[in-house]
Amino acid sequence: MNSDTQGLQRDKNIGRQMVLPLSKAVEIAWKSIKIRFWRSVITTSGIVLAIAFLMSIFTDTVFNNALRSVEEDHPRYPLVESVIQEQALEDEDVVIRVGILPEHDDKNEMARETLRFLQGRAQMLSFLLPSEPSPLKDELLGQTEMQPMDVMFVAGFPGRISEKTVMEAIEAFVDNGGALFVLGYENLWPEDVDQNLKNTFLSLLSVNLEDDVFEVSAQEIEETDHRIAGQVNWEKLPDSKYLSFSALEGSEIIAQTQDGGIAFAGKHGDGYVCFVPVAGQMTGDSHLFRWVLREGLLPASVLWGARDKLRGDVLPARTLWLVALSLMVCVVGITNAMLMSVTERFREIGTMKCLGALDKFVIRLFLIESSFQGAAGALAGVLVGFLLSFIRILFSFRAQDVVTGDMHWLALEFFPGVDLLIWALVSLIVGIIISVIAAIYPAYTAARMEPVEAMRVEA
Amino acid sequence: MAEDTKKTEQHTQTVVRTRDVTKIYTMGKVKVPALKGITLQIYAGEYISIMGPSGSGKSTLFNMVGGLDKPTEGSVYIDEVDVAQLDAYELAWLRCRKIGYIFQTFNLIGVMSALENVTLPMTFAGMTTDESRDKGMFLLEKVGLADRHSHKPFELSGGQQQRVAIARAMANSPSIILADEPTGNLDLATGKEIIALLGAMNQDEGVTIITATHDIKMLSASNRIVWIRDGSLDKIERREDIDIEVGSVGGDSEGGVEATLRGDQEGVPGTAASTPAEEENN
Known part of the structure; x- marks a missing residue:
């Protein structure tokens, strides 16, 4: 058979797989998380901790900035000033x-x-x-x-x-x-x-x-x-x-x-x-x-x-470095956990490829799965980080008026709701991005897996 | 006899052809030949078994025929398409629509229900949800598991899982079903049921079934048996020409099978390796 007829035959008998069922990928990813719930929780715990740390720092910053933006002619200004100074004096720097x-x-x-x-x-x-x-x-x-x-x-x-x-x-x-x-x-x-x-x-x-x-x-x-x-x-x-x-x-x-x-x-x-x-x-x-x-x-x-x-830097460079470090540790942790998960799921991945899944589909599957985990973990992290910071701030941002003797809860009086929401959103997005980044390498490893892996009998 | 005639007509068209297929694995600096030039034709509508001891190259040939591996030299044509020339998208298309895979370990996707497992290849083929659900239910009914469609794999017995896998393999009406030791993890009775089901698919749908197996029951259901030894085609036998007594096989299945097989083999043209085997058998 010469190459011309081969070409003709090829045109007749073969097509190109184009379908990338995104909703199916979302569905499978979601079910995979559900069925391996505790494993997902452990994978996600890294994100929870890292984002809790990040959010706690954002919360501190936002509350400190809220106090710092109180105008000098505000009746609470003297109290605010004393709180800011107390806070600063707690900083060893x-x-x-x-x-x-x-x-x-x-x-x-x-x-x-x-x-x-x-x-x-x-x-x-x-x-x-x-x-x-x-x-x-x-x-x-x-x-x-x-x-x-x-x-x-x-x-x-x-x-x-x-x-x-x-x-x-x-x-x-x-x-x-x-x-x-x-x-x-x-x-x-x-x-x-x-x-x-x-x-x-x-x-x-x-x-x-x-x-x-x-x-x-x-x-x-x-x-x-x-x-x-x-x-x-x-x-x-x-x-x-x-x-x-x-x-x-x-x-x-x-x-x-x-x-x-x-x-x-x-x-x-x-x-x-x-x-x-x-x-x-x-x-x-x-x-x-x-x-x-x-x-x-x-x-x-x-x-x-x-x-x-x-009134100096609320967010010293050292803290930023610590945040970056914890996020990097988190990436490594998730990558490791996902790689384990990928190696364990060789048969599932091989089977899906035998059924006609494209490499892209497998990549998407893992990225979606990871972004779900990231979103859930980041959400938990945002809540944990905010609550821990807020409870501390609530008590350290209170001041007694020496004239009237009234206790003022400055954290509540100057509650920076909008800023908190914005930074919570930022933390959430950071969490998702971090876990997607962490999943890139495992996802490619999974996509490179040959369909013949599905034939392997030993576990 | 009418059935035989029908089959003969079907068998005139090749669905898989291999031509001088050679596969060499490189392990470090050592080159290990797994297949040493195999030429084989599998006809549409056939039920064919590939046999051979472990390390014979049986699995390599099997994977090659199923589009899961590419030859080092020579060509594999599936539906007259040279597999070696396909890119990833075309290979995925081929696996999705032309070939249905059945595994020894069933390999149902654990997170999906029986019906979802059956409809997954249809989703990959671009079928709408409604269409695929209808066809999925039809196929589950055919394998006798319509009432279990919402069960997860871990809620099904091994035999039931393999039935779902057969329904899934049939999802996109493939030309070929590639079954790797489909009864390997099943007990005798369940294995028989699965073989019968595969046979029924072969008869009713005319799908070509290619299996790699050690199971004598499987051999008795096959039209032809391809024997591989040391990377070469040892012999090809027709079922009509052999007499398999299931149950009389004892001990090592490989030796046992050989011991119970007798009769002439069909010499396939271009099968150089078949000659010494014939001599040995006669």
């Missing part, structure tokens, strides 16, 4: 370096107490600033080997550094995003200090000195109008004398009595200043000083000053 400039007298009692107190607080690394102008300037301008200082606590200027260049360095430090906490005013300066220097400092604080001293009693403070991050307990503020200052543009009074402001805070450049204008020499007023430390004005101010730092 955040360390706030607090430099303490010691009082000018020899005892340095206040500086030491401040140091001791701050060193007991997590994430705060406190240290005494040098009393020589040159190394102090290096520290202020971030020209040391160390991580730059975040907060400078001024309890007094030693005589040697009460000079213009140091003051300029402090201004540069605040302008570049540093926070400056100043306790007292008259106590800061050596007796022979230049008046111009004091005025430069006042302009940095954005306050205007009014020659007047007033006393504030503990009772009186209860009626004061004050606001700063919710951690400060103003009610325990001891009786004290204050210098009168008025706020200039750039600064605002954060605690005020009938007679005048007792705490100022303001933004200067990229940084913050907080100023408590206690009258006279601070060394004697240990009650007020302890209050400043213990009842939270200094820690709150420190946090407030470092809030840009504390």
Whole structure:
């Protein structure tokens, strides 16, 4: 028989298999999952875990962003701010370096107490600033080997550094995003200090000195109008004398009595200043000083000053890497499980090919099966991840209003429903894509299987 | 005798032809010849059995004839189409419509009901759901399992599973049914039923049945028996020319079968390997 007639015969007797019954593939895939239910559950558990991890991170991010998008003029803003800072402080990556400039007298009692107190607080690394102008300037301008200082606590200027260049360095430090906490005013300066220097400092604080001293009693403070991050307990503020200052543009009074402001805070450049204008020499007023430390004005101010730092990345690169890693592990796990499944189903695959299934059909069958598993696993993962994260967030995102004593569940008040849905959908799609990717190699292995495999008798 | 005449007419048309089929498996650096040039014609409507000890190349020839394997040299024509020249789509088409496969292990798709198993090849052939359901039920009725159509394979006995498999093999009205040890996993009585059913399909539908088997009962149902030994065609026997006494076979089936077979073999033209075998038998 020559090749021409062969060709003719061939045309007559043979066709090309074209049918790819998609609905049948879906049906078989679905039934295969059902009949091997527990095996499918185990295969899927990898996806559940990986997507739960992913969704939990998305949930964290979405809730954190919801809090971060609360406007400053919102009544809950102070509570939100305190929650954000608490959250940030739980993150081990955040360390706030607090430099303490010691009082000018020899005892340095206040500086030491401040140091001791701050060193007991997590994430705060406190240290005494040098009393020589040159190394102090290096520290202020971030020209040391160390991580730059975040907060400078001024309890007094030693005589040697009460000079213009140091003051300029402090201004540069605040302008570049540093926070400056100043306790007292008259106590800061050596007796022979230049008046111009004091005025430069006042302009940095954005306050205007009014020659007047007033006393504030503990009772009186209860009626004061004050606001700063919710951690400060103003009610325990001891009786004290204050210098009168008025706020200039750039600064605002954060605690005020009938007679005048007792705490100022303001933004200067990229940084913050907080100023408590206690009258006279601070060394004697240990009650007020302890209050400043213990009842939270200094820690709150420190946090407030470092809030840009504390508002940093919600999703650090390390976390993203962990997510990527867990997804990759998941892919390998599914591929392995599917390969096992394919080798076990050699007879079924061979038989289907004997019945006229195309390679494409077999590939589709496994991809569909895997995408079903992926969808189910991802859905479970989304729910598990969301619930685990949400329960944690619910309790860590609550804050008590120090004025009214009401507990506010900020996670519910600022519930980011739409964002959560979007990210749940993203997680779901990621889960499906991951499991389809994982199934590609096993699916091709199955498709390459010869129909003659169906003849094999041994299991 | 009328039946014989009808059969003879049918048998004039070849449905499978092999021409000098050689198959060499390469195992590492060693080349192992499994088939050493086999020329064979299988006629339409025949019931043919391929016999041979394990390692004889029987399975290789069987797979070749069923379009499951391609020869290293020589050609296999199924319905006058050279299998070696077909691409994957054409091979799938051939397997779907021209050949029905029956396996020793039944190979029903475990997740599908009896009816779904029977209609699957029809779905692959592009038949609509309604058409295939009707034809599937018709075929299940023919194999006597219409009332079991919704049962899953694991709910059926081995014999019932094999009946479903026969219905499935008949789904697209193939020219050939390729049955690999169809009674191998069945007891004697059930095996007989399956052989009878295959015989009925052969008689009623005129489908060519090619089996590889060790089962004497199977041989007695065959029109011709092709013996393979060491990769060559040993002999081809007609059923009329042999006398098989089922039940008298003891021990090793291969030796036993040979011992009970007697009579002349039909010398098939071009079957070089048949000569020494004839001498040996005579």
